[in-house]
Amino acid sequence: xxxxxxxxxxxxxxxxxxxxxxxxxxxxxxxxxxxxxxxxxxxxxxxxxxxxxxxxxxxxxxxxxxxxxxxxxxxxxxxxxxxxxxxxxxxxxxxxxxxxxxxxxxxxxxxx
Amino acid sequence: xxxxxxxxxxxxxxxxxxxxxxxxxxxxxxxxxxxxxxxxxxxxxxxxxxxxxxxxxxxxxxxxxxxxxxxxxxxxxxxxxxxxxxxxxxxxxxxxxxxxxxxxxxxxxxx
Numbered sequence: 505x506x507x508x509x510x511x512x513x514x515x516x517x518x519x520x521x522x523x524x525x526x527x528x529x530x531x532x533x534x535x536x537x538x539x540x541x542x543x544x545x546x547x548x549x550x551x552x553x554x555x556x557x558x559x560x561x562x563x564x565x566x567x568x569x570x571x572x573x574x575x576x577x578x579x580x581x582x583x584x585x586x587x588x589x590x591x592x593x594x595x596x597x598x599x600x601x602x603x604x605x606x607x608x609x610x611x612x613x614x615x616x
Numbered sequence: 617x618x619x620x621x622x623x624x625x626x627x628x629x630x631x632x633x634x635x636x637x638x639x640x641x642x643x644x645x646x647x648x649x650x651x652x653x654x655x656x657x658x659x660x661x662x663x664x665x666x667x668x669x670x671x672x673x674x675x676x677x678x679x680x681x682x683x684x685x686x687x688x689x690x691x692x693x694x695x696x697x698x699x700x701x702x703x704x705x706x707x708x709x710x711x712x713x714x715x716x717x718x719x720x721x722x723x724x725x726x727x
Contacts, residue, residue, distance in 0.1 A: 535713065535714045535715075537714075537715055537716075539718075544721075545720060545721070546620075546706050546718035546719050546720045546721050547659075547706070547718045548718070549715055549716075549717065552713065552715050554713065592658070592659070594716075596714040601666070602647050602664065602666045602710065602714075603649075603661060603664060603674070604714065604716060606658050606659045607658065608656070608657070608658035609658055
């Protein structure tokens with residue numbers, strides 16, 4: 505089946521640093537989604553991308569839909585302690601019908 | 617709007633016991649999903665319901681059954697719980713453009 509490779513698996517950074525993470529696939533996706541999961545909570549949708557090349561921001565978060573449609577990137581600028589959590593990418597392809605394919609997540613730790 | 621709600625939040629079962637996890641959404645979404653989340657495994661789809669009256673297997677359906685009771689509610693049943701079903705279970709519903717919205721989860725331990 506389809507797989508998403510999400511990297512890095514984990515990051516430990518200092519408050520104020522910028523963060524980048526990405527997802528890649530061997531298949532084409534027509535929708536890319538980025539979620540954040542706080543400890544003990546369900547994933548929360550951060551950003552949705554629907555067109556190749558699209559760049560979308562949500563506060564200090566910026567995500568891009570890769571032009572090949574096989575990858576997506578999430579950047580967090582000027583990180584703060586509340587950015588701690590697990591960030592998941594997810595993609596939808598037309599062959600996936602009504603389902604999403606999820607990456608395994610990037611765990612972000614921020615040191616004050 | 618409450619979004620997606622799940623009950624219970626925590627549950628401990630003995631091997632062989634049965635239970636039903638409840639999920640409801642108030643966003644008038646057609647599609648609903650059940651996932652399990654295990655350390656290092658990410659989110660794995662158990663079952664989904666693309667519309668009221670239909671259900672389909674996901675990646676890991678064995679040991680589970682589902683019921684789409686109406687448009688709002690989608691339940692997950694464990695008929696005979698096993699320790700391998702210890703996990704965190706999430707319900708989700710799908711918006712108009714494939715984005716999914718998740719509930720807070722049920723943390724299940726099977727001893």
